[in-house]
Amino acid sequence: MKKKTVFVIGAGASKEAKLPTGYELKGNISRLLDIRFDWRDQKSGDYVICQALRLHVREHKEHPGDINPYIHEAWHIKDALPQAISIDNLIDAHRGNEKLALCGKLAIVRSILEAEKESTLFFERTRSDSNINFAALNNSWYLHFFQLLTENCGADDLEERFRSIALIIFNYDRCVEHFLRNALQNYYRISEARAGELVNSIDIFHPYGKVGLLPWQGTSNTMEFGVEPNPEQLLRLAQDIKTFTEGTDPDSSEILAIRSHMSSANRLVFIGFAFHKLNMKLILPDNVEGIDAATIKVFCTTLGISESDKEVVAEMINELYNCQLNIRMINVTCNELFTEYWRSLSF
Secondary structure, three states: OOOEEEEEEOHHHHHOOOOOOHHHHHHHHHHHHOOEEEOOEEEEOOHHHHHHHHHHHHHOOOHHHOOHHHHHHHHHHHHHHHHOOOHHHHHHHOOOOHHHHHHHHHHHHHHHHHHHHHOOOOOOOOOOOOOOOHHHHOOOHHHHHHHHHHOOOOHHHHHHHHOOEEEEEOOOOOHHHHHHHHHHHHHHOOOHHHHHHHHHOOEEEOOOOOOOEOHHHOOOOEOOOOOOOOHHHHHHHHOOOOOHHHHOOOOOHHHHHHHHHHHHEEEEEEEOOOOOHHHHHHOOOOOOOOOOHHHOEEEEEOOOOOHHHHHHHHHHHHHHHOOOOEEEEEOOOHHHHHHHOHHHHOO
16 A cells, blocks of 8 residues: 555644534533423423434334333433543443443534534525635635645546545544545635545545545435434434444444554644544554554644653554654644644645
């Protein structure tokens, strides 16, 4: 496999498009799952999630239409989330509790779609020429990433350039895909279809799933960026959200592909990534024999990480390849990484 630059993308990257951090996501999920009634009328919590639960028990002929067992699990999530590192950790702590997992996954999908709509990447498709307000992204990494990818690159050269990268996205949102497709169409004046083909040619992985394919990415389980789902859609999309245990299945084809790309990478760029142990284990290269440490450069945004924890992170990265790598821990935002290390990251 040809050497690649592998970008490992975490929640801190989406934050620059005004999506929530893991901490903020916990608050949103607690609000959505605080489902309470005044007699028959729902007075709090999310109506779509409540209707999705009603649909689920009808489809499974469960508890003769009674959603109360699910509501109690939703309340438990709300009450326990302040103690949890993240919603993912809480679901994983209760592995085997399918009712709790379903409530959590429904809330994740609902929260992320809400967040996409409130992001700086969202636009209303009122006209055929509607598009992202790219000027509003000046303080985000998205524009600089696009500039890096397309530097000295004509439209006919994009496929070759895109073969030199892989993206491992630990977020449920579709911000990167949505941005790239619209940015390519706008910049190169190519069709929506061609821009979609180019983005689909990039090796992009969401090991924990995402809130559906964008309509131009496929024909099943699709959802437009930032659009409110109906109860049936919400139930279907929740099936694509994976827990830690589900997402780290070493036999899944996606995990195998991720590890293969990690083995062939000559540059690793961690942006907005928290370096959780399970996530580091997930990206473990499948073959490190014969790897020359001098040929691999690593760049990490470490804003908010203490000096002692930076040493731990460096050890974790070195352990991936069983050697001492050239690692740059950079105390900057994702946006600043691309501006300050432009030449180091260029193709």
